[in-house]
Amino acid sequence: MSNKNLHFETKRIHSGYSSAEHFYAVNTPIYQTAGFDLGDIDRARRLWTGSEAGGIYSRVGNPTVSVLEERIKELDGGSAAIGVASGMAAITYTILLLGEGGGNIISASSLYGAAQESLTNFFPKFGITTKFVKNRNDVREYEALIDDNTKAVYLESISNPNAEIYDFEAIAxxxxxxxxxxxxxxxxxxxxxxxxxxxxAxxxxxxxxxGLSGHGNTIAGLVVEKGDFKYSKERFxxxxxxxxxMRDLEGNPRTPLELAPNAPFVTSLRIFYLEFIGATLGAFDAFLVLQGLSTLTERMExxxxxxxxxxxxxxxxxEVTWVRHPFAKDSNYKALAEKYFPNGAGAVFSFGFGGTREQFKEFIKALEIFSYHVNIGDVRSLxxxxxxxxxAELAPExxxxADIPGNLVRISVGLEHADDLITDLEQAFHKAFS
Ligand SMILES: Cc1ncc(COP(=O)(O)O)c(C=O)c1O
Structure with missing residues (x-):
């Protein structure tokens, strides 16, 4: 079946999987194995030179993980994808590969905490520094910061926790x-x-x-490559x-661009980063992400x-001093949300708690449905x-x-009935403020 003209709803269930290749199992099997039989000497040689696709060792590839990689590649319209052990592994691999040999990243200043802290204080240990843009949608600021050693512009499509968005096309x-x-x-x-x-992008x-796995039951990461970026020899x-x-069958060494002209990035991640650093996605975790993906549309809606x-x-x-989400009445992001997020700009947002610390403690303690917990994109509201x-890792400055005031509270909306969630908040406000 050609995937080209299928709708998103169909692809998220079927892409990357053919039951005939998996003993006609309807569900993607979990290939819970460290390694794969190499067959014979000639086959091993073909596997090692990439002239035959197949399992070698699950650190660098596994059939369950491959189905997920193919599926996300199709959903995003990329040329290749790779599964890794966590979202932070996806970010770290990406920054380290783009910044090999040193360089700088241009990023907006409000990111997930570990991403922002690693760009600020961890990647500099590897010669990769970050210049943070103050006004996230001022393209002149990005342009002024780019120099000969800039290796990437880094953005979160919807920022965590403030649900800010960008004028992606202008920045790109x-x-x-x-x-x-x-x-x-x-x-x-x-x-x-x-x-x-x-x-x-x-x-x-x-x-x-x-949200991809959606049930708060696994840690997983993915990197997807579009495949048409022209990496210059000087910068990259x-x-x-x-x-x-990366040699061919005759033993001639090759470059990532020679081996995979449309996927040099993901190919390099697999051959060097998964091989040498080894933050690999396990088969069972990939299976859980596949299960979650099959209901993504309905959950997000x-x-x-x-x-x-x-x-x-x-x-x-x-008791609430402000609310930050493009749905909020006075949001500055309404026009951008209309342009880029016709189905809504996500289910994570923040609000300002307008009480004392004691009242906030009381408020959190009183909640009965919301879980007090750090994940997002779960079926449970958090x-x-x-x-x-x-x-917490970010220093005060x-x-x-990142525009994270001390009274910021983040909500990740789950799948409970909206009225029950509102009743829960209502009774917690009442207890905290009475
Ligand atoms: C936007 C964003 N990116 C990346 C990560 C890191 O993901 P993981 O916890 O899977 O390493 C998180 C985690 O909260 C996140 O919110």
């Missing part, structure tokens, strides 16, 4: 004018709400721990370096609809005080840069 135009690829963390949006490659990273020599690990109701409710509460948890 500036990055591409200077030969710089755009990396988008599409975790909060998922490909159901936003397809970054259609708006200028070149590489997508995911924490599949969140790593894609022009011959390696014996319902979560977005409930988000609209919760935002509207919280805006009426005197609530957390980001400044002290998900973004980074909180300011």
């Amino acid at each position: 135009e500036v990055a591409h004018k200077h030969g710089v690829p755009v990396v988008v963390d599409n975790t909060v949006a998922t490909p159901y709400l936003f397809r970054p490659f259609e708006h200028g 070149d590489i997508i990273v995911y924490s599949a721990t969140k 020599p790593q894609f022009y370096q011959k390696s014996y690990k 319902k979560q977005v609809a409930t988000t609209k109701k919760l935002v509207a409710y919280l805006e009426t509460r005197k 609530i957390v005080n980001s400044p002290e948890t998900t973004h 980074l909180h300011e840069l």
Whole structure:
């Protein structure tokens, strides 16, 4: 079956899987094995030179994981994808590969805490620094920061926790004018709400721990490559370096671009990063992500609809000082949301708690349906005080840069009935403030 003209709803269930290749199993089997029989000496040689596709060792590839890789590739419209052990592994592999030999990243200043902290203080240990843009949608600021050593523009399609969004196409135009690829963390949006490659992105990273798997039962990451970015030899020599690990059948070393002209990025991640660093996605975890993906549309639609109701409710509460989501009445992101997120800008948002610390403790304690917990994209609705948890690693000046005030509370909307969630918040406000 050709996947070309299928709708998203069909692809998220069928892409990348043919039962005839898996003993006619209807569900993707979990290939829970470390290694694979190599067959014979000639086959082993073909496997090692990439001239025959097949399992070797699950650190660098596994059939269950391959189905997920193919599926996300199809959903995003990319040329290749790779499963890794976590969202942070996806981000770290991507930054390290683009920044091989050193360089800088241009990023907006409000990101998931570990991403922001690693760009600020961890990657510099490997010669990769980050310049943070202050006004996320001022393309002149991006352009002014790009130099000969810039290796990527890095964005979150919907920022965590403030649900801010970008003028993706304008930013990508500036990055591409200077030969710089755009990396988008599409975790909060998922490909159901936003397809970054259609708006200028070149590489997508995911924490599949969140909405993609959707049930809060696995840790997983994915990297997807669009496949048409023209890496220049000067800025990205790593894609022009011959390696014996990429040799052909005759033993001639090849470059990533020679081995995989449409997928040099993901191919390099697999051959060097999975092989040498080894933060691999396990077969069972890939299976859980596949299970979750098959209901992605319905989950996201319902979560977005409930988000609209919760935002509207919280805006009426005197105990709430502000609400940040494009659904909020005074959001600055309404026009961008209309352009880029016709199905809604996600189900994660923040609000300002307008009480004392004691009242906040009481409020969290009183909640009966919301879980007080750091994940997002779960079937359960989750609530957390980001400044002290998900973004706790950021020093005070980074909180300011990322616009994370001390009274910020983040909600990730689940699949419960909206009225029950509102009743839960209502009774908790009542207990905390009475
Ligand atoms: C937007 C975003 N990207 C990446 C990550 C990291 O994902 P993981 O926890 O799977 O490493 C998170 C985790 O919360 C996130 O919210």
